[in-house]
Amino acid sequence: MRWMASAVAASMTVVLVGAGAQPAVAEAPDSVVTGRIVDDLGGPVKGMKVRLDPEGSASPIDLVTSATGEFRTDAAVPGQYTLAAEESFDYWDLTPVKYTWLGPVAVTVHAGSTSLGTFTVARGGTLRATVMTPTGHRLPEYLVYADGAAGPLSGNRDAFTDQRGILTLRGLPVGSVPLAGTKDWSPRLPTVKFPPVRISQPGGVVRGVKLVTKVHWSTFLRDRGYVKDGVPLAGPGEARFGVRIGNTYGKDAEFDLWRDKPLRLSLYRDGKRIKNLYVKLGKSKIYTLGKQPKGEHTYKWIWGGDADTFRIASKPLKITVR
Incomplete structure (x- = not known):
């Protein structure tokens, strides 16, 4: 009897526990939002980033988008949103940009299921161009961007030229697209405006364009006669001075194509060129010239002077040769 009582008690315990447990039920989301993106030919757009931005301070x-161009979320609450869509890209990314962009478009999310419908993005145009100086020197790693043709998520379409100075700029909208260029995105560097390019149809390709720019320089110039107490430190028949070319981005800014190569400077004495000097950018160098005529002379060095660059020169330096 005692064994039977224990068994009944155990059975009652199990039954009571089972009766008190409730099955887990997943809560239904407030809203399920769906939509689809296709291109101008009606084909699905895969892998495009879609952003639903709610009113207010919410994230x-x-x-x-999926392989069928569809997107879906159950993270949205009912309310007003702006919808934008664009391919994720970077100017160093080798993945071509195929499309333009969508939006921003105002949409409303309701409680329950909300179908936003189908949106269309146009296939992007492509520009193939050569970036060069007026004398035909091609510029590698030069940044060109579509000024004003800015998507809602990634900004201006932009790309760097390759090592041959060839530019491939994709994802451009139909119409006249203004172009601008610079050596890098630094705000201290000058921006060059190029003539606009016209994309006549979605997916159109424009070839054979030449974008011509000058090489901009801003220089820090320093030369000294190395005179102490009125006496030149150079020996008899010698003229001694220092030269430096440096980057001063605070003025007009600059970029150079020859950062790793010495610049050839032309040295003038009393208005006549007498020697070539070689200075590496950012490095100071002291020159001692022998066999100089005695007396006071004006020395000056000049670099550039062709159509590619702004001509730069040092201040005249007066040196007395003993």
Whole structure:
């Protein structure tokens, strides 16, 4: 009897526990938002970033379209949103940009299921161009961007030239696209405006364009006669001075194509060229010239002078040769 009582008690305990447990039920989301993106030919757009940005201070919801061009989220609450879509890209990314962009478009999310419908993005145009100086010197790693043709998520379409100075700029909208160029995105560097390029149709390709720019320089110039107490430190028949070319981005800014190569400077004495000097950018160098005529002379060095650059020169330096 005692064994039977224990068994009944155990059975009652199990039954009571089972009766008190409730099955887990997943809560339904407030809203399920769906939509689809296709191109101008009606084909699905795969892998495009879609952003639902709610009114107020809430964080945006980022999605990616599927192979069928569809996107879906159950993270949105009912309310007003702006929708934008664009391919993720970077100017060093080798993945071609195929499309333009969408939005921003105002949309409303309702409680329950909300279908935003189908949106269309145009295939992007492509520019193939050569960036060069007026004398035909091609510029590698030069940044060109579509000024004003800016998507809502990634900004201006931009690309660097390759080592041959060839530019391939993709994802351009139909119409006249203004172009601008610079050596890098630094705000201290000058920007060059190029003539606009016209994309006549979605997916159109423009070839054979030449974008011509000058090489901009801003220089820090220093030369000294190395005179102490009125006496030149150079020996008899010698003229001694220092030369430096440096980067001063605070003025007009500059970029150079020859950063790793010495610049050839032409040295003038009393207005006549007498020698070539070789100075590496950012490095100081002291020159001692022998066999100079006695007396006071004006020395000056000049670099450049062709159509590619702004001509730069040192201040005249008066040296007394003993």
